[in-house]
Amino acid sequence: MTTVTRFAPSPTGYIHVGNLRTALFNYLIARKSGGTFILRLDDTDQERSKQEYADAIMEDLEWLGLTWDRVERQSDRIDRYEAAAESLRRTGKLYECFESPTELDLKRKKLLNMHRPPVYDRASLKLTDLEKERMREEGREGYWRFLLDQTRIEWTDGILGDISIDAGSVSDPVLIRADGQVLYTFASSVDDIQMGVTHIVRGADHVTNTATQIQIIEALGGKPPAFAHHSLLTGAQGEELSKRLGTLSLRDLRANGIAPEALLSLMARLGSSQPVELRMSLDELAEGFDLGQFGAAPTKFDAEDLIPLTRARNQQLPYTAVADRIRHLGIPDAQAEAFWAVASKNIDKLDDLQHWADLVLEGADPVIDAEDAEFVATALQMLPPPPYGAQSWADWTAAVKEATGRKGKGLFMPLRKALTGQAHGPEMADLMPLLQKVRARG
Template sequence: MTTTRFAPSPTGWLHIGNLRAALMNYAIARQNGGTFILRIDDTDQERSKEEYVDGIKDSLTWLGFDWDRIERQSERLDRYLAAKEKLIEMGRLYECFETPTELDLKRKKQLNMGKPPVYDRAALNLSEDEKNRLREERGGSHWRFKLDWERIEWEDGILGPISIDAASVSDPVLIKDSGQILYTLASVVDDTEFGITDVVRGSDHVTNTATQIQIIQALGGAVPRFAHHSLLTGPDGEKLSKRLGNLALRDLREQGIEPMAITSLMARLGSSDPVELRGDLSEVVAGFDVSKFGAAPTKFDPADLEPLTARVNAAKPFATVAGDVAALGVPDTVAEQFWSVVRENITYLSDMAPWWDVFTGKAQADVAEEDAEFVATALSMLGEPPYTAETWGSWTGAVKEATGRKGKGLFMPLRKAVTGQARGPEMADVMALMQVKPAV
């Protein structure tokens, strides 16, 4: 059975970059009637916070995701320690004592000599007496997985055939000096024991995947199908990482971006298929195809979420926004009429408020100096409300007759005088909702 997972670390708010992996893994599981696991990678106890765990769940639920079960790495430390002991017994995990400064000096020396900055396995040559002395002197040690120096190959679901020479990669650290189990080991143990069949993650994990394949094989697990999606950049190709603080899903939600705008865009961004606005997450899943995604960095512009959000909101029936309309103080007698008039002229639901200001005479008129006299004359010819859909036509007809103005010179100054804007709903509909006579 197909089993996938999304594995965020609760060290910050879930952001748009995380969502690509979540959506792709979710889609693969749901398309195949499989299992989708939400795995909280919280082995870093210093940085992990419960509020971020809650935030991850809230953001995913808001987007329409569900999960078949949730796992927390902090509750599985015994399984990781068992794997540690097994790897030590196999001679595949060895103790190291270099400090970060010493490792940095080694890397610089190798680079100066024109060699790749790969760990030299010096710790393997230490005697037991030397190890005991270093333990006493330094008070801690870290553990590295001993790679078999051979080519590691797999057929990537997005990148195609991948082949990495393990000799060109440093033996990965699996356990820190502090005793913290690192992602590379914990993830392998989880993927093996949970029966994960498919893993989609960012292309920055490609080398990590190579080393994890060997660890999986050493522990006797089945290697999942891997696919590595491209990384997001800003609209001008700049690194998105510097802007992720503004792209947390909870911030986009607060801004008024609609969930289906986000998932519809992210399900196609970077693929060969055009972006199509979907009605719900099941439609997004049905149209998803991981093989259509490319390897090139994918440009993401948050502004692209706005027109999609506008379309989502415009399609909403009145019943779903009745509460938002009522909160503006719109009387029940015109509430549904108000929504039908403004729905095509907003991006966010919060954009309804300025329109109600127009209808209640609180909006600022926009009248050019050269049109001031004309507008004053026109308004003197307009009676008091209530108005109807016929008011605009009869009023502008009378003004045209009296002033000789016509076309844009007639209609645009009056539109700006009534609404304060150069565009918007049909003026016949606007006039029918005016609660007070426009004033300049």
Template sequence: MSIITRFAPSPTGRLHVGNARTALFCALFAKANGGQFMLRLDDTDVERSTEAFAQGIIDDLAWLGLPYDLTAKQSDRFASYDAAFNKLKEMGLVYACYETPDELDLKRKRQRARGKPPVYDRAALELSDDEKAKLESEGRSPHWRFKLSGNKVNWQDLVRGDQLVDTSSLSDPVLVRADGTYLYTLPSVVDDLDFNITHIIRGEDHVTNSAAQIELIIALAGAGGDIPVFAHHPLLVMADGSALSKRLGSLSLESLREDGIDPMSINSLIARLGTPDPVEAHTEMAPIVAGFDLTRLGRAPARFDPAELQRLNVKLLQSLPYEKVADKLSSLGINCDDTQTGTFFWETVKGNIDKLEDAVALWQIIQGPVESLIDPEDRDYLDTAMNCLPIEPWDETSWSQWTTELKQSSGRKGKELFMPLRKALTGQAHGPEMQNLLLLIGPTHVKNRLKG
């Protein structure tokens, strides 16, 4: 059996780290098992779904490095959903309901007040044809519910183990709204059947949905139909245990990308959150795939800490060779003369940056112009420094030669010796090693900056 997983977002917003984790799990499971990964855009909500959000999801997956093998849009498949709905109708498994949202809300409040679960009471099944006709003559259009069996539904979940849901404790799910549009449940089941989805990996907030979906699968495909394997993973929460939803704006992939977070930092972190495995900064997907195992996921919500992502991003960034960042640096306006110079620049600055964009400021220090920081009491000292500059061309020993001679000439040492030079040449009190910066800045700029 060829494994096929699917990631099925609704294009009503941008992806955030929570649903990116689900996408990653689906892609990793397919990759690890030689299967296929499908992107399905659940765009039946015509009012909220947009092409811009759909393209944003596609762009985000590409940025994460999660290519999909198959794709579909639910808005192209209404004929299939209509056929499935009509089949259920013929089987007597769906029924028309006429309650308004306010009436349903009132029913739920009354049930809770009596200490009962807010389960739909199937009152619509008691309506006569005349009563239905009267309601429709008053302008009410029916919504349609799928009649659950009331039996217990059991499945082996790859994350949660043995699962048992008593469908008598659930409301019959609404399949079609009063305006004739489909809710999530029926299109999702039809697509899973039509595209031969073998494994459904998603958040644990869908556990009870699975029981209804299994009954729908059996109704549409027959008792012998293949029911997908389910894996319901714990949801992400913030480090303090609060809901992720409160921070979705700042945790969208779009925002993280704009903040300079590398996609592999995200993949490296969210692939291991919720497992006992250590989080390591990986620059390639292969080791993440090799170490992926759904059964390693714990049952507790996985805690996401933006500060941990930032630390991992710094670690990953500083581990990258120049060849991996050359194109990105070039797009930022950092164009080195050759690979050797580029490598030297990158090795010099990477320990002093938290994100790639920080390299721009260091490049500016090298290229100039720079406003030298010269204290009045250091003016004579810098004149002496000018006279002690090493013979050109400079090499990796030039900084040591220069400061050794300057120490002897000026009598200064330690911070009093080095800090005025750094501030004059870079305009900063801190930064990369001066031994390397001296070579990158070059004799012409060095002399001009010493003059102030």
């Protein structure tokens, strides 16, 4: 049987690192087995769903290389949901309810005060046709719940292991709102059957949804997919991450210079027993991907961990991958490849290239400590103007050493700071031939 997975975001906002984890796991399962990966837009909420968000979701996934085999939109499948709902009505598995939100809230509070689980009492099942008609005449609008079999719902989860949930401790889920909107639990179940989805990975907060969806799928004559629920992300100190997810959207990370390979490498291993290692291709990630290596405990995510991975990725990029960017920085073509060889080892993000371009093209403000002022002044009188060659740094420092008697760090560090304005950076022998201007010379 062909493996079929799906990623089903709602186009009501930008996707973030939590969403990515779900998308990536489902993608890698399909990629590893040569199966099908479906992008399914959960856009039945017409008021909140926006085309701009749908476009942004696809743009973010394409940036990461998570290409899909086809796109499905739930808004195009309303007739399928209506047919499935009618089927459930005929078998008595879908029943109409009329309680207002206020009435439901009062029922929940009453049960909680009695130290009982706030499970819906199925009062609407007892309504006669005449009572229902009277409620409609009063202006009440009916909504529809699925009648759960109050047994234990069991499955072997791909991450959490054996799961058993007492359906009697769960309210009959609402599948269709009073305004006719089909809710996720129902639409997703119908889609998973009709699209032949075989594996579903999603967050641990969906475990109860999975239990009810297993019964819905079976009531519709389908076979439940293999489910797995990954742990939820927390902040670096274990704090709740949900309030910060708005700052961790994929497009924000991209705008901040995070490399796609860095993000994918971290998210494909975070929370597993496998070490996080930079992988430059999705094939490499898929080859080593194993759901069984992941644990159930909340997983700490620190965006700072993406920096060293981005740095390592950038150092592996060939010059051809950045040639256009370097050209736009104004680096002469004759020096562009040498510039990349030097700068690539001294940046975290590609945007950091601007700093090194400014330095070689315009020079840097010199940093001269008071105790070195006389020494540096003497050295700069001995420094010829650009252009410089491969031996320029060695020849100049040798001449300065002979003239001043300085050596070691006391010789080299003040000269580096005078030319570059910083105490650390590339080997000066490699950087100096690139310098177009030296401000310290005056």
